[in-house]
Amino acid sequence: MAEDGRSATEIAYKEIRGHLLDRRLPPGAPLREAELASLAGVSRTPVREALRRLDAEGLVELLPRRGARVAPWSEQELEDVFALRLRLEGLGARLAATRASAGEAERLRQLAEAVAIASRRRDARRFDEITRANNAFHAGVLAAAGDDWLRSSVGAVVSRALVRHTFERYRPVDLRRSLAHHHELADAIAAGDPDWAESVMSSHIFAARRVLLSHRAQADRTVAGANE
Amino acid sequence: MAEDGRSATEIAYKEIRGHLLDRRLPPGAPLREAELASLAGVSRTPVREALRRLDAEGLVELLPRRGARVAPWSEQELEDVFALRLRLEGLGARLAATRASAGEAERLRQLAEAVAIASRRRDARRFDEITRANNAFHAGVLAAAGDDWLRSSVGAVVSRALVRHTFERYRPVDLRRSLAHHHELADAIAAGDPDWAESVMSSHIFAARRVLLSHRAQADRTVAGANE
DNA sequence: TGAGCCTAGATTGCACACAATTCGTCGCAG
DNA sequence: CTGCGACGAATTGTGTGCAATCTAGGCTCA
Structure with missing residues (x-):
């Protein structure tokens, strides 16, 4: 050590x-x-x-x-984090659509596919790999945005959000939707359509917010509940 | 010492x-x-x-x-900072309009007035005081937004932007417009209208961006030029 | 019995010393 | 004259010691 x-x-x-x-x-x-x-x-x-x-x-x-x-967390803070991510990553997606080269767009498609591949695993490292691939995809979008300040701001916010953001509680339908968002986002960026890209990213984050907040509410309700 | x-x-x-x-x-x-x-x-x-x-x-x-x-600065980074502030402070204004109490709204009016008062000074500390009052106003909006994460994110971005943001080169018309924005923003928040508030804040930041970027461009153009 | 003070232990804040690494410079060879 | 290598000064990285301060527990006094 x-x-x-x-x-x-x-x-x-x-x-x-x-x-x-x-x-x-x-x-x-x-x-x-x-x-x-x-x-x-x-x-x-x-x-x-x-x-x-x-x-x-x-x-x-x-x-x-x-x-x-x-650092402790409150329900309100969790909401606030998603509001922030909505703005920041929305901006990132918009910029990426404007600035990304064809090569970067193609790379995003590969990163989106990598998340999908990770999600098909069935072993113990599944959720770790999904998380890693998902982070790589989002980092790729920000890299394509070419804004270091935005990247560091998002990094600051997301590093905090990461404490909460585990894919383990995603239902299959949630996960499929998330993967579809990634592919759609890559397409929007490849098409150079900033409005489309931002819109998809917004949906993506709204959906994640719903999953994680409802999970939290559920967990709170079942504090001494079943093992699930 | x-x-x-x-x-x-x-x-x-x-x-x-x-x-x-x-x-x-x-x-x-x-x-x-x-x-x-x-x-x-x-x-x-x-x-x-x-x-x-x-x-x-x-x-x-x-x-x-x-x-x-x-940390060195590039023209692109300066643009990026304003894009970020647009999103973050826009969100702050929106939240403030939703969450601010009557007392907080009133306090914002006072802070807006304080900037106006500072701008009427004619002594050596004039620009220092405008800067201080302006920062206090923007901090007040964020405080009213009640989002600590947003506040720290904005703080991070703006502290960097502060290196550039001096009021010394504001023309009288720019300064008047800035003051008017403050008052309008206070009114929008007092009225509890999030769309209005965000819209005004966006205008405010767009205007600041124009002043500081054009100033920079002008300064670059007149490196050995006249005294302004 | 309860409230407040006071002491002792534990913990952080800071300075300093030494180790590790980098950068510039000088010398030497080609 | 130019390029390469090695040495030395300067600078950062890390461990450690000590002083300042905080917290907890018991003790005293009302």
């Missing part, structure tokens, strides 16, 4: 972020520097720098002189 | 940020930790933490093992 090519700060960042994203460190949990340091196998200094970065990304809350804790 | 109530990290952050915003540290300039440390009167440790934060905000670029430099 010691020697990597990566820097200690990056090791700490990745390690802590991983624990945040899969909820091994649940929202609201206190984060002590010494613990995280031994967890990542580095000293407190890189841990502190990683925490600063995670704070800037909104994944943790930094209270002066009182340490850090995993 | 030593004893403050503030923490060393905050001193370093504010100090460096100040130098960035008023261009004492110009875009592209290299930032050496030791220099910044003696500049702020603290050690390298808090300087490093401040640089991480400024990197996350996009004001500086952090190159691994090669130090930091003031």
Whole structure:
């Protein structure tokens, strides 16, 4: 757990972020520097720098002189995140349709297909692979948009949303719809139609919002419920 | 230059940020930790933490093992920032119109008036005061929107845009239009009309974009030219 | 019995020292 | 004269120690 090519700060960042994203460190949990340091196998200094970065990304809350804790979530915030993604990724899709080269459009088609392929897996890594492919597709759209600022803004928002966004609870119909959106989006961008592209992306995010919010509501209703 | 109530990290952050915003540290300039440390009167440790934060905000670029430099700007990036602000602040205005209480709406009217008052100054601090009042107004709109995520996203984008956004080159007609937008926006929010509010905010940002981009173009055209 | 103070342990904030890496420069060979 | 390589100064990366501060628990006093 010691020697990597990566820097200690990056090791700490990745390690802590991983624990945040899969909820091994649940929202609201206190984060002590010494613990995280031994967890990542580095000293407190890189841990502190990683925490600063995670704070800037909104994944943790930094209270002066009182340490850090995993950023908590509210229903309202979750709604707000989707409203933000709607605007930002909508803009991204629009720009991509305007600026994408033929090669980039083709690449988006491949990335969309990659998500579909991942979704046909049936093994343990299925949802990890779907998530990875899905992220790659969305990153591809933003790359085609050619706006670094937009990309970093979306990255900041989505990295927070990622804590919630798991495909495990998608019903088959939801997943099929999501895949169809990807293909349609790739077509819209290839066609160079910004209105179409933005519209599809909006639908895509509205649909995701519905799935994740209803899942959350369901989970809240069945706190001590069945194992599902 | 030593004893403050503030923490060393905050001193370093504010100090460096100040130098960035008023261009004492110009875009592209290299930032050496030791220099910044003696500049702020603290050690390298808090300087490093401040640089991480400024990197996350996009004001500086952090190159691994090669130090930091003031984030450079391109014409394209400037365009992109306005496209982003259009979406984000447009959303903020919409939410504010939906969620703002009567008291908040009234407060926005006061903030709009404060900008107008600042613009009537004729002393040396005129533009500083306009900037401060203008920021307060926009912050007020976002506060009324009640979306912390949106606020932090806008904060990230605008803090970068601030490097460019000076009121000094606004013509009288531009400034009057800007003030009118503020009042109209306050009215739209007070009326609880989200479409109106977003529309006004969009106009406001389009207008600002035109002023700052044309100013830039003009400045480029008259590099060795007349005194304006 | 309860409220408030006070002490002790734990934790963060900061400075400093050293290790690792990079960049510039000088020398040498072709 | 030019290109390549190696050395050295400068700069960043990381670990560690100490001081400041916060939290928790018990103790005192009303």
